[in-house]
Structures are given as C-alpha cells and as structure tokens.
Amino acid sequence: MSAAEVADHYNNVRQAGIQDRKESRIFFMRNMNNWIKSQLINDAMKLVNENGVKSPVVLDIACGKGGDLRKWDITGAKHVVMADVADVSIQQAEERYKTMHKYPHDIFGAQFIVADCTKENLDDKIEIKEPFDLVSCQFAMHYSFVDEDSARTFLKNAVGKLKLGGVFIGTLPDADRIVWAVRNGTEGKFANDVCKITYEKVDELSEGNVPLFGAKFHFSLDEQVNCPEFLAYFSLVKHLLEEHDMELLFVHNFAEAITNWLVPGRRLLESMKGLETFPNRNLSGKTDEEYLEAKAKIDSLGDNVPKFVGTLSKSEWEAICMYLVFGFRKKKTTEKNLESEAPEIKKVTPVPLNEDTDKTAEKNEERIEEKEENPSHC
C-alpha cells in the first residue's frame, strides 16, 4: 500500500451531509472521537501555555479535510501548517479555512501542503521560519508504519521542527488491543455491529511473529470501504520518538482517557452529542445486548432521579477502545522520562443526564459550535 494509494482512498471518501451523519450507526462514536480530540488539544494547550506561549505555531500533520481547523481557532493559534498526502482533502481543508467566520481578518495564518510525509522533507515546504509549539497527528501516524524508513521519515517530519519544550499529541489505533481482538476472533477477524478488523496475514498472529513494521490490517467502520492500515506498537513509537529527544508525557487507551476527561469535559461532551440518551425509542444499536451497561446503571439509580443515562452502544464502545491518545514533549533538559503504564480497558461509564452542569468545564468549551463538518474517525 503506497502513500499514493492512501491519498487516492482519502481523496475519494465522500463528504457526508449533516443528515447522513445524523443517521449513521456510529453518529455518537464519531462525536465522541471528536470530543476526545478537543480534550486532547485543550490539555496540550495547557502545556504550551506553561512554556509562556499564548498563541502557538501549530503543525497538523496528516490533517485530512481540516476537521480540526475550528479547534485551532479556539486555541488562539497564531499560525497553523496543515499537511496531508491527499490533495483533494487539502483543497477541502483550505476551502473550509476560507469559510471560517473571521477569514481573512483576525484568524490564524495557515499554510496548506500536499506532501507524502513518509517520503518528503516537510521542512523544505514549510514557509514559516519559527519552530512549532504544538504538533498534532490525529488517527494517521500508523499509516507510516508500512516500513521502517517511512515511519522514521514521518516521525522526523512530525517532531523535527518542534521547539524545545514543544508538545506532540496524537491518536492512533492501539496495536496491543487490535492484536488481542483479532487473536481472539476467528481467522484473524474481529467483528461487531459497527466495525470489522481483519489482520491480513493470519500466520503472523502467533506469539512473537507480528512484525514491527508492515503489520497490515483492515479496519472498516460502519461498512465504509477502508484502506489498509499498519500496526504501530506504542513502545516502538516511543522508542523512535526518543531518538528525537522526545519524552513521553502520557498514553491512555480511549476508555481511560474518556474516564479521565468526563468531569472537566462533560459539558462539551453533551453539546457535541458524544453520548446517546438511554432509553430512547430510536436507539442506534438494535439489540438489548448493546445497552446492558446502561440498563444496569438505570436500574441502580435511586428514586426521584431522572431515569436517563448518556451512553454508547456496546459495539461503538468496543470500536472506540481500539484507539489510544498520547502526548510527548521535546526535552528541555535531561529530565528523567515518565514511564508509560500498560493501558487498562475500562467498561463504558453511562452518565446520568439532566444533572447540574459541571462547573469546571473549560470556558473555551462554551465557544465550540458543534457544526463540525468532518468529525473523525474519517
């Protein structure tokens, strides 16, 4: 699978209309993914602010159609470089940027670059001379793990121009979790109502045989045609990034990240419609098994409490648990690295609805208009 084929795939992904997205079986999961990115960027900005930077220079590497442009606006970015191998996606990102309400006044500067970040030197194309304060790579880095050279080039492009103390954040499939799922499935396949994961070479799945690079799998969500992806073991990602003086700040499976962000990010999660109300007459999952946790939560609620919870169907939750979030920082000194802990998969936590709004919600969250036209996972 060459980067050109990846580009071809993403260039041809149809832009779903608002109505299509609302009717999608994974409507809430997509919104949840989008909320996770918002929370991650929010946390990264706190670290960037600690460096004394209020208006960061940002690189959004493998930015797709620019689904995070609004988030960059909210961070108060000074300049954002958006790079992707898919030219049509970059064109759409640039068009979106131009329709943003403040354009061309009072909005961050931006550069849109078409580049295969596994082969080309991005630095040759970047116009701004300042180093980056923040780099974001959402749902994309693993494509570069097709082979070692590609992964190394991609990571160099990602963090090579990051300033000392600068932050690198991202999301990617959790290789351990995926291998676990396909090993426990049938003939290298894991499937539920919303996602299907197939590991291509089943004989590689025996203990110790999954290669570090080129471990190809197919991940299809909501029956969308997918393009092949590659496992990126987090310990390997960490190792490769350490060669660029990057130190690990955190890594969490999505389940763990959601639990951590539920209190500070609850208001935003509700406004972004990241949870489905249970019970309701038009649930996206069609069997009782999809909502056993939510049902148990409802049954445990005392009297005089509204009998509604916010939840995700079991299948969406299983799919979301296939991903992790991470944050690294370029070392300022020779501080000792923080060690990553093995991510533990928690159960879906249904959230009682109609309670007082969380007071600690970030003021930025109120400003997000949830009209995102391209929520991830794309």
Ligand SMILES: C[S@@+](CC[C@H](N)C(=O)[O-])C[C@H]1O[C@@H](n2cnc3c(N)ncnc32)[C@H](O)[C@@H]1O
């Ligand atoms: C799942 S999409 C994520 C898009 C965006 N980051 C988001 O969160 O919505 C993966 C993106 O990675 C891009 N990509 C894959 N391989 C790439 C490469 N070699 N160089 C640059 N971009 C690449 C694809 O074109 C696609 O836009």
